[in-house]
Amino acid sequence: MKRILSILICIVLLFSLCACEGNFAQVDLQSNIAIPEDGIINKSVLNQIKDENAIATFTGKSGDYSYEWTVFGSDIAEAKDINLLADITNKDGIKIEFSQEEDFGFPMLLSVYLNEKWDCLSATAYSDNKAIYSVSLTGTKESILNISVNKIVDSCIITPDATQQQATEGKVVSSNKDETKNDSDDVKTDEYLSGSLQSGGRVYSDGSDSEQDKYKTDPIPQGKPRPVEPENQEINNEKTYTCTFSIECSTILNNLEDLDPDKLELVPSNGVILPATTVTFFEGESVFDVLQRVCKENNIHLESSWTPIYNSAYIEGIHNLYEFDCGNLSGWTYRVNGWYPNYGCSRYQLVQGEVVEWRYTCDLGKDVGCDWMG
Amino acid sequence: MRDSFSKYHPFVNLIYFTLTIGFSMVVNHPFAQLISLLCAVVYVISTQGKKSVGFLLKFCLPLVLLTAFINPAFNHEGKTILLYFSNGNPLTLESILYGFSSGGMIITLLLWFSAFNCVMTSDKFIYLFGKVIPALSLVLSMTLRFVPKFKTQMKNVADAQRCIGRDISSGSLISRTKTAITIMSIMITWSLENAIETADSMKSRGYGLKGRTAFSIYRFEDRDKYVLVWFVFCFLYLLAGVIVSAFGFRYFPDIRYSAFNITIIPFYFIYFGLCITPVVLNTVEDRKWKTIYSKM
Numbered sequence: 001m002k003r004i005l006s007i008l009i010c011i012v013l014l015f016s017l018c019a020c021e022g023n024f025a026q027v028d029l030q031s032n033i034a035i036p037e038d039g040i041i042n043k044s045v046l047n048q049i050k051d052e053n054a055i056a057t058f059t060g061k062s063g064d065y066s067y068e069w070t071v072f073g074s075d076i077a078e079a080k081d082i083n084l085l086a087d088i089t090n091k092d093g094i095k096i097e098f099s100q101e102e103d104f105g106f107p108m109l110l111s112v113y114l115n116e117k118w119d120c121l122s123a124t125a126y127s128d129n130k131a132i133y134s135v136s137l138t139g140t141k142e143s144i145l146n147i148s149v150n151k152i153v154d155s156c157i158i159t160p161d162a163t164q165q166q167a168t169e170g171k172v173v174s175s176n177k178d179e180t181k182n183d184s185d186d187v188k189t190d191e192y193l194s195g196s197l198q199s200g201g202r203v204y205s206d207g208s209d210s211e212q213d214k215y216k217t218d219p220i221p222q223g224k225p226r227p228v229e230p231e232n233q234e235i236n237n238e239k240t241y242t243c244t245f246s247i248e249c250s251t252i253l254n255n256l257e258d259l260d261p262d263k264l265e266l267v268p269s270n271g272v273i274l275p276a277t278t279v280t281f282f283e284g285e286s287v288f289d290v291l292q293r294v295c296k297e298n299n300i301h302l303e304s305s306w307t308p309i310y311n312s313a314y315i316e317g318i319h320n321l322y323e324f325d326c327g328n329l330s331g332w333t334y335r336v337n338g339w340y341p342n343y344g345c346s347r348y349q350l351v352q353g354e355v356v357e358w359r360y361t362c363d364l365g366k367d368v369g370c371d372w373m374g
Numbered sequence: 375m376r377d378s379f380s381k382y383h384p385f386v387n388l389i390y391f392t393l394t395i396g397f398s399m400v401v402n403h404p405f406a407q408l409i410s411l412l413c414a415v416v417y418v419i420s421t422q423g424k425k426s427v428g429f430l431l432k433f434c435l436p437l438v439l440l441t442a443f444i445n446p447a448f449n450h451e452g453k454t455i456l457l458y459f460s461n462g463n464p465l466t467l468e469s470i471l472y473g474f475s476s477g478g479m480i481i482t483l484l485l486w487f488s489a490f491n492c493v494m495t496s497d498k499f500i501y502l503f504g505k506v507i508p509a510l511s512l513v514l515s516m517t518l519r520f521v522p523k524f525k526t527q528m529k530n531v532a533d534a535q536r537c538i539g540r541d542i543s544s545g546s547l548i549s550r551t552k553t554a555i556t557i558m559s560i561m562i563t564w565s566l567e568n569a570i571e572t573a574d575s576m577k578s579r580g581y582g583l584k585g586r587t588a589f590s591i592y593r594f595e596d597r598d599k600y601v602l603v604w605f606v607f608c609f610l611y612l613l614a615g616v617i618v619s620a621f622g623f624r625y626f627p628d629i630r631y632s633a634f635n636i637t638i639i640p641f642y643f644i645y646f647g648l649c650i651t652p653v654v655l656n657t658v659e660d661r662k663w664k665t666i667y668s669k670m
Binding site for chain 2: 262
C-alpha cells in the first residue's frame with residue numbers, strides 16, 4: 001500500500017514537472033555565444049532566437065580587441081545565414097572590417113571593447129569620409145563603442161568626436177554671442193573670476209566656492225551654471241526657447257545579464273528610448289520640468305520623487321526601467337552639454353540651445369562618463 | 375461547527391498552518407490567492423461563528439480597498455498609464471491591481487493567523503517547542519497568556535471601582551481621566567505583584583531542576599498519520615508547482631501570467647484541497663457525530 005502510494009506520488013510529480021512549461025511569455029536571454037572561427041551563424045540559430053523572442057549576444061575576439069554582437073529576436077523579420085566575423089585594427093582610429101557582405105535585414109548592435117579610455121562624449125563611424133553610424137560610448141575603465149549596425153559596409157573607421165572640454169567651451173561661446181569673447185584662455189578665466197557670467201538670467205560659477213551649499217551640493221566647477229532653487233523660479237510663458245532632449249540606456253545592453261529578467265522586454269535594441277528631439281521650453285524652466293513634459297508628450301513612463309534634502313526631484317525610473325534594475329549601482333543620470341551637473345535636475349535652469357541627455361548608468365555614472373560620483 | 379481539526383495532534387496543526395500561511399505568502403496568482411482567501415473565510419466562519427463575519431465586513435473589506443487606493447499613490451510602475459497626478463507621476467493600472475492583490479494577501483494572512491491562534495493554544499505550543507527552545511517557548515506562551523489575563527483583571531478592577539463611585543463611563547472628562555489613571559496604576563501594581571507570585575510559585579514547584587518531565591495528553595494516532603501524509607504530498611506537489619511557476623504571475627512592468635492548461639489546473643485543485651482540509655475533516659466529524667447521536 002505504502003509503496004504504491006509513493007510510486008503514485010512520484011509519477012504525478014514527474015508528470016507535472018516534465019509536462020508543465022507554465023512560464024509566461026518573457027524575453028529570454030542567451031548570452032555569450034561564441035562566434036565560430038568562420039564567423040557564420042546559421043539561419044536556424046536566428047530562427048530559434050526569433051521564435052523564442054530572445055535576446056542573444058555573440059562574442060568574438062579580433063587581435064587585442066574583443067567584440068560582442070547583440071540581436072533582438074523581436075527585430076528579426078526574416079532569418080538568414082550571417083557572418084559575424086569582424087576584423088578590428090587601430091589605424092587612425094578604430095578600423096572595423098566586416099566579413100558580412102550584404103545587409104543583415106535587421107538591426108544588430110556591435111559593441112567593441114577598447115583597451116583604452118576615450119575622453120570624448122561620442123564617436124562617429126566613417127566610411128569613405130561619410131558618417132554612417134553614430135556610436136554611443138560607455139565603459140568604466142575601458143571604453144565600449146556601441147554601434148547600431150543597420151546596413152553593412154566593407155569597412156569603417158571610428159574616431160572620437162569632441163572631447164568634453166571642447167564641447168563645453170564651444171557651448172559657452174555660442175550662448176554668449178552678444179558678449180565679445182577672446183580666444184585666449186587667460187582672458188576667459190579672468191572674466192569668470194571678476195564676476196559671475198550671466199546668460200538667460202543664469203549665474204555661472206567662478207570656481208571660487210570651497211564648501212557645500214545648504215543642499216549638500218559640492219562646489220560648482222568654474223564656468224558651469226550655478227543651481228537655481230525651483231521655488232524661486234518664475235516661468236515666463238512669453239519667452240520660448242528650444243533645446244535638445246534624448247533618453248538612452250545603451251549601458252544596459254553591455255550588462256544584460258545583470259538586468260531584472262522581467263525588464264528585458266523594455267530595452268530597445270539600439271538602447272535609444274527617445275532619440276535627440278528638439279523641445280520648446282519657457283524661460284526659467286528646469287531640466288525636470290521639460291523632462292516631465294517631454295515624457296508625457298511621447299508617452300514615456302516617468303516616475304520621480306521629491307527629495308527635500310537636495311531640493312530637487314529624483315528620477316527613479318524612465319520607461320519602467322528603474323534605479324537598481326541593472327545591478328546595485330544603476331540609475332538615471334543627466335548630462336547637459338557634456339557635463340554631468342552635480343545637483344538635481346530641478347535645480348538646473350535651461351537656456352537656449354542646450355543639449356540634455358538622460359543616460360542610464362550601471363556603474364554609478366562611471367560607465368557613462370560621469371566621474372564626480374564616488 | 376465544532377473544530378475537530380484542533381483535536382488532531384499539534385504537529386499536524388502546525389504543519390497545516392505553516393503550509394497555508396507559507397504558500398499564501400509565496401503564491402501571487404490572483405486565482406490561487408482567491409482559493410486561499412475563500413478557504414480561510416470558510417474555516418474561520420465555520421469555527422468562530424457569527425462574530426467573525428462582522429470582523430470580515432468591518433475590518434477586512436475596508437483594508438483591501440484601502441491598500442488598493444494607497445498603493446498607486448506610492449507606486450507608479452507599470453505600462454498602462456491611466457492619468458497623471460498633480461506632481462507629474464503617472465497612475466497606472468498595474469499598481470491598482472497590485473494594491474488589490476497585496477490587500478487580499480494581508481487579509482488572507484490575518485484570517486489564517488486568527489485561525490492559528492484559536493487552534494494552536496499555548497499548551498500545544500509548549501508541547502511542540504518545549505524541548506527544542508524551552509526558554510523562548512515559555513516566555514512566548516507567558517507573554518501571550520498575559521494579554522487576556524490583564525484584560526480580565528482590568529475588567530474586574532474597573533467593576534470594583536464603579537461600585538465605589540469611580541465610573542470611567544460617566545462624569546466629566548477630567549474625573550474620568552483621573553479614574554482611568556487610578557485603574558492603570560492599580561493594574562501596574564497588580565502585574566508586578568503577579569509576576570513575582572508567578573516566579574515564586576514556579577520556583578516552589580521546582581522549575582529549572584533537573585529530571586523534570588512535562589505532562590501532555592497528545593498522541594499521534596492513525597488519523598494524524600494519514601492527514602500528515604496528505605499534507606506532505608500537497609507540499610511536494612505545490613513546491614513543484616512553484617518551481618515550474620504554475621502559479622506564475624507578475625504585475626510589473628505589465629501583467630503576465632501562465633496560461634491555464636491541462637497541466638496547470640491540477641496544481642489549483644491540490645492547493646484548494648490543502649486549504650480546505652480542516653473544513654472537510656470538521657464536516658465529516660460533524661456528520662459522524664450526528665448519525666451516532668440520532669441512533670441513540
